[in-house]
Amino acid sequence: MFIAIILVIILPALAGVFTIVFMKKGDENYGSSSKRNTTNLTLIYIVVIIISFIALGFYIWFN
16 A cells, blocks of 8 residues: 555656656747647646546545
8 A cells, every 4th residue: 555655646746757858858849839738738637637536536445
């Protein structure tokens, strides 16, 4: 259980850091579509976080 909690904390943090790092390496046309890309990425993170909390809730509920 302790390892699962650590993974839930570390993996999203790493995903956020790598996202920021790779966003800075964008292509030449990235600036023109930056708002759309940022919005899409934010929506993806929101959905993943919600699904993660639901999965964690099920895990806690059934243990």
